[in-house]
Amino acid sequence: MTLPATLSDDQLLRLVMAADEDAFTTLYRRRQGAIYRFALQMSGCNQIAEDVTQEVFMELMREPERYDAGRGTLSAYLYGIARNHVLRRLRRDRCYVPFTETDEGDGATVDGRLIAPGDPLDDLTRNESIEALRRAVLALPEHYREAVVLCDLHEMNYAEAAGALACSVGTIRSRLHRGRALLAEKLRAADRESRVSTLTSPARCLA
Amino acid sequence: MNCQHFEDAINDLARDRIIDAETREGALAHTETCARCAARLEDERTLTKGLRAMAQNSEAEQAPAHVEAALVAAFRQRAMKPAAEVSEVAPSGARRFRRMIGVAAAVAAILIIWALVASRLESTPQTHEVKKDDNAPATVPPPEEQTPRQEVRPSKEQLLVQETGQPQHKPRRTSRRPKAKSDSHDQAGKPAEEVIATDYIPLTYGESLNSIEGGQLMRVTLPRSVLVSFGLPMNAERVDEPIVADVLVGYDGVAHAIRFVH
Numbered sequence: 001m002t003l004p005a006t007l008s009d010d011q012l013l014r015l016v017m018a019a020d021e022d023a024f025t026t027l028y029r030r031r032q033g034a035i036y037r038f039a040l041q042m043s044g045c046n047q048i049a050e051d052v053t054q055e056v057f058m059e060l061m062r063e064p065e066r067y068d069a070g071r072g073t074l075s076a077y078l079y080g081i082a083r084n085h086v087l088r089r090l091r092r093d094r095c096y097v098p099f100t101e102t103d104e105g106d107g108a109t110v111d112g113r114l115i116a117p118g119d120p121l122d123d124l125t126r127n128e129s130i131e132a133l134r135r136a137v138l139a140l141p142e143h144y145r146e147a148v149v150l151c152d153l154h155e156m157n158y159a160e161a162a163g164a165l166a167c168s169v170g171t172i173r174s175r176l177h178r179g180r181a182l183l184a185e186k187l188r189a190a191d192r193e194s195r196v197s198t199l200t201s202p203a204r205c206l207a
Numbered sequence: 208m209n210c211q212h213f214e215d216a217i218n219d220l221a222r223d224r225i226i227d228a229e230t231r232e233g234a235l236a237h238t239e240t241c242a243r244c245a246a247r248l249e250d251e252r253t254l255t256k257g258l259r260a261m262a263q264n265s266e267a268e269q270a271p272a273h274v275e276a277a278l279v280a281a282f283r284q285r286a287m288k289p290a291a292e293v294s295e296v297a298p299s300g301a302r303r304f305r306r307m308i309g310v311a312a313a314v315a316a317i318l319i320i321w322a323l324v325a326s327r328l329e330s331t332p333q334t335h336e337v338k339k340d341d342n343a344p345a346t347v348p349p350p351e352e353q354t355p356r357q358e359v360r361p362s363k364e365q366l367l368v369q370e371t372g373q374p375q376h377k378p379r380r381t382s383r384r385p386k387a388k389s390d391s392h393d394q395a396g397k398p399a400e401e402v403i404a405t406d407y408i409p410l411t412y413g414e415s416l417n418s419i420e421g422g423q424l425m426r427v428t429l430p431r432s433v434l435v436s437f438g439l440p441m442n443a444e445r446v447d448e449p450i451v452a453d454v455l456v457g458y459d460g461v462a463h464a465i466r467f468v469h
Contacts, residue, residue, distance in 0.1 A: 019286040021279065028278060033269040040268060053270040057278050061285065130261045137261075152222070152258040153265075177218050184250050187257075 009074035017064045028057055031075060034154060035082045041149045042086045044138040048093065052085045072163030079154075079164035083146060090142070136186045144179030151176050208233040213244045221251030324438040407455060407464040408437055422457035426468070434467065 003012075003022050009030070015023030035056050040049035059081055060067070067077050137145060137153075150161040151172070158169045158176075165172065208216075208230075216234045219226045238245040428449045434441040455464040 021282055021286065024282050025275070025279060028275060032275070036270040037265055037268050041265065050270060050274055054274050054277060058281060061278070061282055126260060127264075129257060130264050133257050133261050148258070152255070153262040155262070157224075173218070180218060180251065180254060184254055187254070 010069055013060075013064055013067065013074060016061070024061065027060075031078055032057070034075070035078055038079060038149060038154060039082055039086050041134075041137065041153055042083070042142075042145060043090055044134070045093075048086065048089045052082050052089065055085050056081045073160070076160055076163035079150065080166060083165065087142060132187070132190060133183075136183050136190070139186060140179055140182055144175050144182060147172055147175035148179040148183065152180075208237045210237075210241060210244055213237045213241070214247075217244075217248060217251055221248060221255050223255075327438065403469040404453065404466045405439070407466045409464050410454075410462050422455055422463065425454045425456055427452055427454055437465075437467075439467070 003015075003026050005026075007015075007023075007026070009027060012023045012027040012030075016027060032053055036049050036053045039052035040046065043049060043052075056078055060078065067074060071077075137148060140148065146165060147161065150156045150164060151158070156164070158172045161172045161176075162169045213234050216226060216230050218224075220231065220234050234248075238248055429452050431441055431446055431448055431450045433452075434450065451468045453466050453468055454462050455466075457463050
């Protein structure tokens, strides 16, 4: 690999269009992780995430000229392709697991313990909480889910997310606001259920 | 700041996004006086921390190596293809244009074929409807307007020409009425068999019916699908029914023309 790491995405893409394999590999390695995680967080399915990642870069390989730098970054463009493929697959496969169907009785919550320092059960609690949160995100309606995933999990600003989802900044703001509110509601409901479950179930012996 | 304005700013505040100092201070001051909004901000901050933990937790996730291998292999394959083969990745606009050109070419081809068939049917001789006696095959002349020579004209006993009724197929039919009442009856006085037929269609490419001096007319039964090969319409529902045809066989033993009889 002889390409300098300082080359921008756009520069790499121009080299890709000139059939430069190193440029393609560099661009892929730079962006595949985010695209894969986005697809995974949107679908909850490793197979879909793999397929979508492959499709995104195949599409870039087939039609690189479709990317218009004037309309946004290459990263946002790739997210946009990934989003379209994910939604198509979800509608076709319906393979993600709704939060309400799988969360019963596992006692996973997001609450103050998530960040409580020094808690001996911190790691376990944290892992369970993250799993519960992951399922809550998957249970969100698609348009709220994609706003939460891009803005909160991928740390995109409103303008970047708007570019990826081809909508206005105002739409992103309102979807994120509503999505987060729904997420908080779901987690509170799950928390209440888990507390009731803990009170009614016999104590576990941890010895 | 009231609760409504606080709600507008809460996401940016909880997510530590850059907001103007005045809004930030106003929102924080509001939480001092409004317990509900203070609890709401606490919930949102907890949620933000949970989401960040989730993002951190999945930071190491990436596509498996075989995806990269498959993509690189595909890239190499594409790079090795000549430009003409790679043209499948042309912009969608160009693809649409090419598709339109293809459709236009197909339409043009259909029109040309239709015109050729129509001209071929135009060039064929007029329909002759034949009533012949029971002893087929009979000696028969070529169409009278094309072969006026008397010596090849069959006798009345051999061949009676008559036209009646509607043709099965539109393309070719005679417009003449029966010549005489007596012609349409056989010797026993029974009504003659009424025949509707197409024009004679040459069987030899480029041959003019004028050049046929005469011959024998042989009635044959053929599969109905033969109609299609002569450019004539075929009723698909009757595809299994055979069709009767008269084949004009010259003195040289070669079949020169055919007509289909209803």
